Amino acid sequence: MTVAVVTGAANGLGQTFALALARARYRVAGFDVAALDETENLVEAAGSELLPVRCDVRDPESVDAAVEAVVREFGALHVVVNNAGIYPPIPFADTTIDDWQRIMRVNLDGPFLVTKAAVPHLRAAGWGRIVNIVSAVVFLGPPELVAYTTSKAGLVGFTRALATELGPDNITVNAIAPGLTHTATAARTTGAHGGFERVRDLQCVPRIEEPEDLVSTLLYVCDKGSGFLTGQTINVDGGSAKH
Ligand code: NAD
Numbered sequence: 170m171t172v173a174v175v176t177g178a179a180n181g182l183g184q185t186f187a188l189a190l191a192r193a194r195y196r197v198a199g200f201d202v203a204a205l206d207e208t209e210n211l212v213e214a215a216g217s218e219l220l221p222v223r224c225d226v227r228d229p230e231s232v233d234a235a236v237e238a239v240v241r242e243f244g245a246l247h248v249v250v251n252n253a254g255i256y257p258p259i260p261f262a263d264t265t266i267d268d269w270q271r272i273m274r275v276n277l278d279g280p281f282l283v284t285k286a287a288v289p290h291l292r293a294a295g296w297g298r299i300v301n302i303v304s305a306v307v308f309l310g311p312p313e314l315v316a317y318t319t320s321k322a323g324l325v326g327f328t329r330a331l332a333t334e335l336g337p338d339n340i341t342v343n344a345i346a347p348g349l350t351h352t353a354t355a356a357r358t359t360g361a362h363g364g365f366e367r368v369r370d371l372q373c374v375p376r377i378e379e380p381e382d383l384v385s386t387l388l389y390v391c392d393k394g395s396g397f398l399t400g401q402t403i404n405v406d407g408g409s410a411k412h
Contacts, residue, residue, distance in 0.1 A: 172196045172243040173391065174236070176226050176283055177253030178219075179203040181352030182302065184211065185380035186250055186387055191217035193388055195248065198239040200224040200232075200283070226253050226279030236286040246290040248391050251280035251324075252302040258313040258358055269316045276320035280327060288335070297340035298391045301328050303402060305348045308410035314359070321346075325402050332400030341399035343390050348406025350378040373408030382407075 173190045177183035178199025184207070191197045191212045198220035199205045205221035212219040220242050224235035240246055254276045259268055280301055291297025303321040306314055325344055332342040349359055349368040356365075365377045372378075386405050389395060404410055 170194070170196050170243075171247045171391075171393070172198070172239065172245050173248035173250065174198045174200060174239055174246065174283070174287065175250040175252055176200045176224075176279065178208050179205045181354055182347065182350065182380050182383065183250075183252040184208045185384065186252060187219060188212055188215060189384040189387060190248070190250075190391070191215055191219065195391075196220075196243050198222055198235075198242070200226065200235050201253070226283055227274045229282055232282040233286050236283070236290070240290055245294050246287055247294050247296065248298045248300070249284060249287045249291075250300045250302070250387070250391075251283055253279050254302065254320075256304070256314065256317045256354075256359060259316070260313050261315045264316055272316045272320050273323075276317070277323050277327070280324060284331070288340070291335075291340050292338050295339060296393065296396065297335075297338070298395070299328075299331065299335075299340065299342040300387065300390050301325075301342070301344040303328075303344045303346045305346045305404055305406040305410050307346060307402070308404065308412055328402065329400050336399060339396060341390075341396060343399060344402040345383060345386055345390065346402055346404045346406065346410075347383055348372065348378050348409055350380055350383070352380060368409065369407075371409040372406065376407070378405075378407055 173195040175187045178187040179201035222235045306318045328344040
């Protein structure tokens, strides 16, 4: 069986991704700083099982222990979905160096640490899929998200360079760029005060993006048959950015 890790699986997109992979018969571990009970219950209700691992993706020791726990439980690791991320809207003039570093630590150090811990296991398995959740902001460059956009653009660079390095090992590395998507965090932040509606009106598909809109792309990229797709950033935002 194919084994997948989804970071940030307690809420939002990560929860939907963990559930979708479990439904597609992957064995799934969810990493999060928050409690994973809700995701565990949803996966169980779908007739599968989630391995819940409390893990802070900014912390090397926590990440190494979490990846070891997965391999101990499932015997292998093939797929890593680097989804945990934060996106607080802050005007550039108000962005402190602490804000900047806080965002970079979760959004860039996190994928670096999780991927670094996972790669030896993907190599040992003889193939692997690394999927980095970026954002359509890398194409659109909206205001009040300068640090966030920079972090996700960095993750696109990580995706491209790592794809080159890991190609000979049958490990693909791709990014998926969601548009503004209806999660509880987005509703409190970027989607608040008419944000969802403003973004909807820029899209070709005139409705608010839901986490489920990303599932078919995730499953396609993770599929063992997608071994020739690598180094790409797939934009799934209803067509607001066309590239
Ligand atoms: P969310 O806040 O609902 O979920 C993020 C999860 O990551 C939470 O469960 C949180 O506890 C976890 N997390 C945060 N810091 C962590 C850490 N240090 N270690 C481990 N887990 C940690 O967010 P979401 O809206 O589902 O977004 C998920 C991802 O998708 C993020 O990377 C985000 O940047 C990206 N994204 C979201 C949207 C959107 O509109 N929702 C759009 C584009 C990209």
